Structures are given as structure tokens and as C-alpha cells.
Amino acid sequence: MRPTPDQPIGIFDSGIGGLTVAHAIRQRLPNESIIYFGDTAHLPYGDKSEAAIQAYSVRIADVLLKKGCKVIVIACNSASSAAYELLKEYARQIKIINVIDPMVHWVAEHHKQQRVGLIGTKRTVQSGVYHRKIEEVNQGIELHSLATPLLAPMIEEGFFDNTISHEIITRYLADPELEGIQALILACTHYPLIKEEISTYYRHQMPILDSATIVADALYHYLAAHFLLTRKTESQHQFLVSDYTESFEAATRIFFREQVHLEKYSLWN
């Protein structure tokens, strides 16, 4: 069945980091309804095998398809690098949008011939997907990437804007791999929460690229081009998590800029 305009947009991440993308989507497309899935039971994805992330992603896509989503946004770099190609095949009836391609296009357009840094989870960095795609666009961009595995769990636990986060961020950014870069890609949807701290490290002289608004824009253009923008004037959102804790719910206030009610949805039964 072809998707229709008034169906909701499905978004998923390993946890609540993808809410930064959901927030940007809500800003860009305020009338659209969103069904968000945070796989908090399996967080962090960044340390999981490709096969495990693929299995979780297929299961989540199933849930979002059953709930009638017209498009699925993989609001997670780790899942985008491990499971995008598979999901494209698996959920052929609808469009799958990942967070990597819109960023690569942005960099290709705005940072030609530059030395660009990237920080992300082990899964994202080890997959080499950004390197491959940036090479494909062939704009003379020299990519230097560094796995920063402590950052996503640190942020999920609410450690940012404090001395602990400051110390960890400083250690990572001082890595020789990132020396001499002219822009930095935040290749993890949790990192917009520490964007300001990162920018401060570079004395606000470094373009810090986060995918939230870039992906929201790509989604808008896709929906508009395919006549899939909703005609409704009111939106209704639903937030599902595979494991519920009160601290997750409280953290949504920071990630989504408003506290939302999380519903527990067990993935495997």
C-alpha cells in the first residue's frame, strides 16, 4: 500500500538522543504526528555488533510499520551505519531516511577541500561509512574520525555542562587525530546536547555540524516532493521505549525541550 499524507512519521534511536532529531522535525513540520521509538533496553548501540543492531532495527521498523508510519527516520548514526541498507530492503513500501546521507551532502556542499573532523560511537567510526560516502562525493574532503564511546552514555546519564563532561570532552578533542580540522561533524544524535561545550573548547571558532536540522530539512523536502505533507492542522505524538525508567522520562525535557510521557513497549513479545 502506498503511504498517504496523514500517516505519522516514525523515528527511532537507541535511546533518547534521537529526540534531538525529533525536536528539529517538530520545529520544521509542526503539523506532522510523530511516533518515536527509543530502544532504551539495548542502549548504547555504539558498542553493539552490526548483527545485533540490525536485529533491533528490523524489530523496531516492524512496530513503526504496524503503527502505519509513512516514513521512518533512523535518528541514530550507529543504526544508520549498521542497518540502513537492510531496512531499505525490509521496509520497501516506505522511505527510510538515515542521518548520514544528509550530513554528507551538507559537508560536500559547504566544506569542499577541507580537513573535517568527526566524532561518534565505535560502531559508526569503525563502519567507515562516512569515509566511504565522503569519498564518493569526491570534493577533496579529508576526513579524520575519532570514536568517543564515553560521550553517549555520559549524556544519557545527564552528565553535561559540568566538570566531568568538560574533562572528558577536552581529552577527546585534544586527540592528535583532530588536529588542524576546519569543521567538526557530530556523528551521534546525542551530541547536540554538548554542542555548546564542544564549541567553547574551540573558542567558538569552529563550525560544529549536527545533523538534527539538516535531517529535518531532508525529510521536509522528501515529503513535499512526494505530496506526503499532512493536511491536518494538529499533531499527535507518541513516545515508546523498550525499557522505562523515570530518569529517561525526565531527560526528555532536555532532549525534546519538553517533558513527554514515555510508554513502555516490549520489543520481543
Ligand code: DGL
Ligand atoms: N544516538 C546514537 C547515535 O547517533 C548513539 C547512542 C548509542 O551508542 O546508543 O549513534
